[in-house]
Amino acid sequence: MSGLALNRVAKGIIRRALAEDLGTRGDITTRATIPTSQKGSAVIIAKADGIIAGQLWAQWVFRSLDKGVKYEILVPDGTTVSPKVQIATITGPLWAILAGERTALNLMGRAGGIATDTSRYVSAVEGTTAKITETRKTAPGLRYLDKGAVVVGGGVNHRYALYDAFLIKENHIAGVGGISKAIEACRAYSAKFGHFRIIVEARDWDEFLECLACRPDRILLDNMTPDQIRACVQHNAGTVELEASGGITLDNVRDYALAGVDYISIGALTHSVTVLDLSLLVG
Amino acid sequence: MSGLALNRVAKGIIRRALAEDLGTRGDITTRATIPTSQKGSAVIIAKADGIIAGQLWAQWVFRSLDKGVKYEILVPDGTTVSPKVQIATITGPLWAILAGERTALNLMGRAGGIATDTSRYVSAVEGTTAKITETRKTAPGLRYLDKGAVVVGGGVNHRYALYDAFLIKENHIAGVGGISKAIEACRAYSAKFGHFRIIVEARDWDEFLECLACRPDRILLDNMTPDQIRACVQHNAGTVELEASGGITLDNVRDYALAGVDYISIGALTHSVTVLDLSLLVG
Amino acid sequence: MSGLALNRVAKGIIRRALAEDLGTRGDITTRATIPTSQKGSAVIIAKADGIIAGQLWAQWVFRSLDKGVKYEILVPDGTTVSPKVQIATITGPLWAILAGERTALNLMGRAGGIATDTSRYVSAVEGTTAKITETRKTAPGLRYLDKGAVVVGGGVNHRYALYDAFLIKENHIAGVGGISKAIEACRAYSAKFGHFRIIVEARDWDEFLECLACRPDRILLDNMTPDQIRACVQHNAGTVELEASGGITLDNVRDYALAGVDYISIGALTHSVTVLDLSLLVG
Amino acid sequence: MSGLALNRVAKGIIRRALAEDLGTRGDITTRATIPTSQKGSAVIIAKADGIIAGQLWAQWVFRSLDKGVKYEILVPDGTTVSPKVQIATITGPLWAILAGERTALNLMGRAGGIATDTSRYVSAVEGTTAKITETRKTAPGLRYLDKGAVVVGGGVNHRYALYDAFLIKENHIAGVGGISKAIEACRAYSAKFGHFRIIVEARDWDEFLECLACRPDRILLDNMTPDQIRACVQHNAGTVELEASGGITLDNVRDYALAGVDYISIGALTHSVTVLDLSLLVG
Amino acid sequence: MSGLALNRVAKGIIRRALAEDLGTRGDITTRATIPTSQKGSAVIIAKADGIIAGQLWAQWVFRSLDKGVKYEILVPDGTTVSPKVQIATITGPLWAILAGERTALNLMGRAGGIATDTSRYVSAVEGTTAKITETRKTAPGLRYLDKGAVVVGGGVNHRYALYDAFLIKENHIAGVGGISKAIEACRAYSAKFGHFRIIVEARDWDEFLECLACRPDRILLDNMTPDQIRACVQHNAGTVELEASGGITLDNVRDYALAGVDYISIGALTHSVTVLDLSLLVG
Amino acid sequence: MSGLALNRVAKGIIRRALAEDLGTRGDITTRATIPTSQKGSAVIIAKADGIIAGQLWAQWVFRSLDKGVKYEILVPDGTTVSPKVQIATITGPLWAILAGERTALNLMGRAGGIATDTSRYVSAVEGTTAKITETRKTAPGLRYLDKGAVVVGGGVNHRYALYDAFLIKENHIAGVGGISKAIEACRAYSAKFGHFRIIVEARDWDEFLECLACRPDRILLDNMTPDQIRACVQHNAGTVELEASGGITLDNVRDYALAGVDYISIGALTHSVTVLDLSLLVG
Secondary structure: OOOOOOOHHHHHHHHHHHHHHHOOOOOHHHHHHOOOOOEEEEEEEEOOOEEOOOHHHHHHHHHHHOOOOEEEEOOOOOOEEOOOOEEEEEEEEHHHHHHHHHHHHHHHHHHHHHHHHHHHHHHHOOOOOOEEEOOOOOOOOOHHHHHHHHHHOOOEOOOOOOOOEEEEOHHHHHHHOOHHHHHHHHHHHHHHHOOOEEEEEEOOHHHHHHHHHOOOOEEEEEOOOHHHHHHHHHHHOOOOEEEEEOOOOOOOHHHHHHOOOOEEEOOHHHHOOOOOOEEEEEO | OOOOOOOHHHHHHHHHHHHHHHOOOOOHHHHHHOOOOOEEEEEEEEOOOEEOOOHHHHHHHHHHHOOOOEEEEOOOOOOEEOOOOEEEEEEEEHHHHHHHHHHHHHHHHHHHHHHHHHHHHHHHOOOOOOEEEOOOOOOOOOHHHHHHHHHHOOOEOOOOOOOOEEEEOHHHHHHHOOHHHHHHHHHHHHHHHOOOEEEEEEOOHHHHHHHHHOOOOEEEEEOOOHHHHHHHHHHHOOOOEEEEEOOOOOOOHHHHHHOOOOEEEOOHHHHOOOOOOEEEEEO | OOOOOOOHHHHHHHHHHHHHHHOOOOOHHHHHHOOOOOEEEEEEEEOOOEEOOOHHHHHHHHHHHOOOOEEEEOOOOOOEEOOOOEEEEEEEEHHHHHHHHHHHHHHHHHHHHHHHHHHHHHHHOOOOOOEEEOOOOOOOOOHHHHHHHHHHOOOEOOOOOOOOEEEEOHHHHHHHOOHHHHHHHHHHHHHHHOOOEEEEEEOOHHHHHHHHHHOOOEEEEEOOOHHHHHHHHHHHOOOOEEEEEOOOOOOOHHHHHHOOOOEEEOOHHHHOOOOOOEEEEEO | OOOOOOOHHHHHHHHHHHHHHHOOOOOHHHHHHOOOOOEEEEEEEEOOOEEOOOHHHHHHHHHHHOOOOEEEEOOOOOOEEOOOOEEEEEEEEHHHHHHHHHHHHHHHHHHHHHHHHHHHHHHHOOOOOOEEEOOOOOOOOOHHHHHHHHHHOOOEOOOOOOOOEEEEOHHHHHHHOOHHHHHHHHHHHHHHHOOOEEEEEEOOHHHHHHHHHHOOOEEEEEOOOHHHHHHHHHHHOOOOEEEEEOOOOOOOHHHHHHOOOOEEEOOHHHHOOOOOOEEEEEO | OOOOOOOHHHHHHHHHHHHHHHOOOOOHHHHHHOOOOOEEEEEEEEOOOEEOOOHHHHHHHHHHHOOOOEEEEOOOOOOEEOOOOEEEEEEEEHHHHHHHHHHHHHHHHHHHHHHHHHHHHHHHOOOOOOEEEOOOOOOOOOHHHHHHHHHHOOOEOOOOOOOOEEEEOHHHHHHHOOHHHHHHHHHHHHHHHOOOEEEEEEOOHHHHHHHHHOOOOEEEEEOOOHHHHHHHHHHHOOOOEEEEEOOOOOOOHHHHHHOOOOEEEOOHHHHOOOOOOEEEEEO | OOOOOOOHHHHHHHHHHHHHHHOOOOOHHHHHHOOOOOEEEEEEEEOOOEEOOOHHHHHHHHHHHOOOOEEEEOOOOOOEEOOOOEEEEEEEEHHHHHHHHHHHHHHHHHHHHHHHHHHHHHHHOOOOOOEEEOOOOOOOOOHHHHHHHHHHOOOEOOOOOOOOEEEEOHHHHHHHOOHHHHHHHHHHHHHHHOOOEEEEEEOOHHHHHHHHHOOOOEEEEEOOOHHHHHHHHHHHOOOOEEEEEOOOOOOOHHHHHHOOOOEEEOOHHHHOOOOOOEEEEEO
C-alpha cells in the first residue's frame, strides 16, 4: 500500500482479476464502439467520506492493460477524502481506461472501505494504549490487499497466516493435554525451525492465569467483558501483551480499550466490508 | 454451487486461498501440537439466521488438504438455517480439519452472506415480476463464488463479465456519437464474432426513448425514481427487458419492483457483503 | 486478428508455441553460427494466392524473443495476396528472426489458410442471405486463432465454446424427454445464471416443427437436403434463425444458401486446414 | 501414442483444450438438461477409412473430467479401420461423456488424420529404402501430438525442435561464411554442450559436394528433381544420410524414393491435416 | 522432512525436478528397453556413513510418476546409517523406478549431505549451550529442502527468508544513520505490519554495546574471535540472544561454542554441500 | 552463460529464487530502513581464487526487481579472478540492490564454484585428449545453471537429461536380455522417433567387448582402473568414443586421461559444489 513499488503478490491478484473480467474476448462493448487509437482521459472521484487506499493497485491495473496509460495519483493512500474530491487522473488509450475501470474500482473500493472502517475504530480508541488489528477472516485470495488496507487505516497487522505465528486455541490445547504443554510444544517447534511468536487464547480467568504462568508473547482474551479484561490487565501488569477479541463493535470498542489491553482484534474489518464509493468519470 | 461437481475455476480459487494461509511451513500451531496420525471430528454450525451456500467449496478445502477427510453435507445450499443448526460434519485427520477451518469458513461465510442478503431482496419483491440481480462489483478474483451465491439466494445472474454481453454506457455512446450508432456497432460486432446480448443504459426519458427505438435486448434505467420507471414500463409495454439500477436499497426495492421492471440490480449484494456467521466445533 | 492489440489468450498460445520449439537450449544452429550482435532483415512473402491473417501474432512472436525486433506489417489482415507479394518486413537481431521464423509462419500459415478457405465459401454464397460460420472442430488449444481467422475471411463466428450458448442435440433431448422440455430446461437455467442463446438441432421436418413451436433463437437443420431446408425456411418465415449443417462443401454450399438459411456451418474450415504457403527470406 | 502412459506434455495439452471449451461455466447445455447422477454409455466409431491414433489422449480427456468414466480401447493406435468400426466404448456419468466428446474427437481426429495420411506415403514408398518423416510445420502447441501420430502412421520422426539437432540452412551458412565453417561452428558448439546431430541443406550439386566433404550426419537435398537426387545418392555411396524435401506429393513421392534417398520429409503431413472422421454415439 | 505429509512447496520442487529430467519424451532408454507392464523392485542403500533425510521427497518422486509404486521407508529421516544399510524398498512398474532414480537420489543425497554435515557440527558443540544454524546461502529454489535437512541433522533454523525476521546489517544502518535508528525503524514497521524478530549484526565491541543498548532479539557477532565473543557473552549476561558467524569451521566451532554464544551459523552447511552417497539397486 | 541473452529457463529459475526469498512481504529490513527513492551503488568482488560464471543471471536478478538497476559486467564469464578483483558494479534503487544481493550471490557463487572446480580437472588433464564432463547429479531444478557452469570452466556437457540420449545401464540390459538386444531396441526407437546418441555402460572387459561389437556412439567404462581402461582404448582403436567414470578425483584424473579415454565424467562437479566466495559491497 506504500513503500516499495507493488510486489508480485499484488500483481498476481490484479492479473487474475483482469482475466476474470476480460476472458477470451476482452471488453466487447468497448471493442465494438471505441477505436483502438482513440485517446481519452478520466478522473476518479470519491462519492463518500473515507480513507483512500490501493492507489498503486489501481495504477497497475491500467498499466498492465496498456503501457501507454498514465495514472497520476492525486492523493496518496491514507488521505481522508469527502465526496467529489479527485483521487487520480488517468490519460491514455480510451479502451484501456474503460476496460480497467471496474477492476480498479473494485480493488480501491474494497481497500478504501477497509481503511475507512479501520480508521473509525482507531479514532474510537484514541488516547488509549489499544491498537486496532484485524483477523484472518479476509476475502479468500485477497489477504494481502485486506491486511495492507488495515494499516493504511491506522490499524496494525495481526499474524499474516497460519505459518508466521503460533495461535494456540482450545483444540490445540486439547490435543496435547493442557495449556502449558501446548506452549512447550510450540517452543520446541520454534527451537528447531526458527522463532515464531506464541499467542494463546484464554476464555476465562483460570485459563488466563494458566497462560500467564507460561509467559507467551501474547494472550488473547476471548469473549470477555471489559471488566473481566481489566482484571487480567491489572494482574498481568505489563508482563505479556494482551489482546481482546470477540463481540467487539464500534459501540463498545472504547470500553475494551479503556480496560487497558494492547490490542483489539475486529473480524468485521475484513470479513464484512462496506466498499468506499468511488466513481470514474471520463472526459 | 449445485449441479455438477466443483469445476476448475472454483478449485483454483480454493488452491490459492489455501496457499495464502499455509505458505511454506503450513499451520505451525497444529504441526507443533497435533500428531499427524490423530483423527478428529467436527461440526460446522450456524451462528445466525441465513441461507447456506458454498458447501461444495468447503468440502473441497478439506479434501484437497487430505483425501482421508470425510465432509458430510447436512443441509444443502439454499437451505434457510437459524443459530445452532448443524451444517456439515467433518471427520478425518485432525490437522487437516484445523488447517482448513478458516479457509472453509471464509468461503462459506461470504457465499452464505451473499445468498442471505439476496434472499432478503427477493422476499421484498415477492409477488411482483421483478427479479433481483447483481453487478460486476464483486471481490476481485471471487466473481465465480459471488455470482453463484446470488443464485443460491434466489437471485438471477447479470452478465458475467465484460466479455459475454454488451453493456453500452455513456462513454461508449460518446465514443461513436449516439445511442443508435453504438447499438449498430455492437450488432455489427455480434454479426461477425457471435451473438451477444445488448444492454443499454438510459438515464432519462429521452435516452430511454432513443434506446427503445433501437430495440436492444434490455434497457438499464439508471438512477431513475420509481415513478419515472413506471412511465418507461408503460411506454415499453413489454417490448424489451427493463432493469432498474442505482440507489436501490432494501427499503425502497419494492417500490421499484411495483413500478413493473423485469430486473433490479443491486451492487451491494456483492460489493458490501456481511458474512454469514458460522463456526466449526471440534470434538 | 484486428482491433485492440493482441490479448493475453493469444500471447499464451504464442508463449507455448515458442517454448515447444526452443526448449531448454534454444535454436542451437543459430546459437552456433550467428553472433548475438549481428543484425539482419527479412521479408515475409506469399507463395500462393490467399487471404492474410495473423499479422499481430507473427509480430508478437518476434517481439517476445527480442524487444529490438521491428516487424512492419505491409498488408493488414484480410488482404488478398498472390505469390511474391510482400507481407511484412522484419529487422533486428538476426538470431531472433531465425529463431522465430517457423513459429510465426506456422501461426500465420494456419490463420491464412482458414481465412482463405472461408473466403471461398463466402464468395460462393455471394448475393444470398447466408452467412458462413465455423464449428467447435478447431485444433485443440488454438480455437482463439481459428475463430479469429474465420472472421478475417469474411465468415461470422458461431458459439465460442460449450459455455456461451446452448446447443441442444439429441442426447440432451433424450436426457430430459423431448425437445420442448430441453428448451424449457435451458430457459430455466438461463433465467438463473444469465442469458444464453438457445440453438436446437433438428434432423427432420417433425423435429423442426417441434423446435419451431418453442421459439428458440436458432434451429440448426442437420443433414437435410437443400429442398428440405427450403421447406423449413418457408414455414419459418423469419421467425427464428435457421442454420444448415452437415455434408456441405464448396460444391453444394450455394444450393444451401439459395434455400434461404441464415447460417451455413462448415466444420472443415477449421478441422481440415490447408495452410497458406508463406516464406521468410533473409537479406 | 503408445508405450508408457500419457506423459505430462500430453496432459498439459488436454488440460488447456478442456479449459478452452469449458471456460468458467462448463457445458451449459448439459448442465441444464442432464442430472449429474445420470449414467450413460457411448461408443466412438469411425466414419471413414483410416488409421486410429490418440486413444490414450481421448481416454485422458474423459478421465480428467470425472474419475468415474471408463474408457475402453477397442482397437489400439495404429489399427486400420473402415466406416462403422467401433473404436472405443465409454461408460460413466453422462455429463462427462457429453462435455468431453468434442475435445476427444478433435484430438483423435487430428491424430488419426495425420497417421492416415502418413500411412499413404509409407505405402507409396514400400519396397524402397526411403522412410517418411515430417517437418516442424506442426500446429503451434500440438507438436507432441502431431509427431506421435506420424510414428503411428508408420513414419519416423525428424528432429523434434530447434533444440535437439542442427539443421544448417543458407542463412546460417551466410552468417559464418560458408558451409564448412558452419559445420565447424556446430561441431564446436557440440563439443562443448553435448552431441547434437548435424543436418545441412544443399540446394544444388555444388552445395551437395561441399556438404559431403564435411561429413555431416545428414544432407537435406532441397527442391531437387529425382534425377538430381539419384546423382547425389550415387556419389554419396552410403557415406552420410540423405533426405529429399520440397515439392513432394503422394503422386511423385515414389520417384524420390526410387532415387535412393534415406528420408523423405513431407511438410503437409502436419501443416495441412485432413481429420479422420469419427463420431461418438450415446445410447 | 517429518510430521505432516509432504506439502505443496516440496511437491512443486519435485515436479520441476522431474520435468527437467524427463522433458517432452521422458526416459527414452527405459521407453526403448522396458515394457510398460514390467514390474520391478529396488532397494536404496547407503554407500557412506551419514544421516538420512528426505525420505518423503523420494517417496513422492516415485508416486508422482506412477501411483502403482510402493515406496517403503526402512529407516526414518534422522537415522544414522553406514555403508550397505538399506534405506528404502521400492516396488512397482520398473519404468517408473528407473525414471525416478536420479531425481530421488539427487534430492535425498543433497538432504542427507546437509543433515550429515550439520550433525558433525552439532556433535562438535555437544555439552555446550550453542545451537547450530544455517544461513540464507541455500541452493536457489531449494531452500525448503535445505532448511529442513538442517533440522534433521540436529540444527535449528535461522530466519527463513527476507520476509520473516529483520536482520539489520551495515547497509541498513548506514541508510538510516545509526544502529538505534535502524532498530527503531524496524520496530515501527513491526508495530504496523505484525511482529517480526529483530536481529542486528555487530562487528566489534562498540557496535555490540550500541546494539545491546537497544535490546534487539538477537545480536549477530560477525567475524569476531572466540575471545571477543566471550567478552560479549559476559557483558550480555543473558539479556539478548547472541549468535556467532563468519569463518567458523568444524575445527574451531567448539571454541566459539565454549565462548558461550546461543547460536552459531554456518553458511557452508547449505552453500557447499557434499552429497550423501546413496545407490539404488534393482532386482 | 554466454551467447544469447538469458533464456526463459534461466528466468524461471531466477523468478522462483526471488519468490522464495521475498515471499509476500518482501525484504522487511530494507522496507523498514531504506526509502524507496534512495539510490545506491555497489560492487561485487571476489573473495577467493576462481572462475567467474553466471554474470547474466545476477544481472537479471536485479533487473527483474527494478528496471532502473544498472548492472555492469566488469569481467565476463570464464575469467579467472583472485581475491579483491571487482566483478561487477551495480547502481540504482538501493532497496533493489539489497533485496537481490543474496539471490544473485547464491547463483553466481554456485556457478562460479562449479566452473572453478571444473577448470581444476581440465587443467589436470591438459595435454591429453581427455575432456572433462559432468553427470546428471545436479541440484534439482538447477541443471541448466549447473551444466552451463561446467562449460564456462572448460568442460564439455554430457547428455542433458533422460530425454536427449540413450544411456544403457545394467537394468536396461537385464530388461531386454543382453547388451546387443538393448542397443537394438534403442536403435529401433531412434529409427522411429528421431536420432538419439547411444551410450552404453560396460563394467568389465567382457562387457566392453560385447558393447564394442554393437558400435554404439560411446562406451562408458564404469569403475575400471586406468590400466583396464588403457586396454579398452587400445582395443577400441578409435572406433567409438570412450568415457571413464566412477571414483575419479583430482588426484587420479590424470592417470585416467593418460589411459587415452575421450571423456572423463565427474559427478562431484555438480553434486558436491564448493561455492565461489563472492561479496557485494555497498557504497
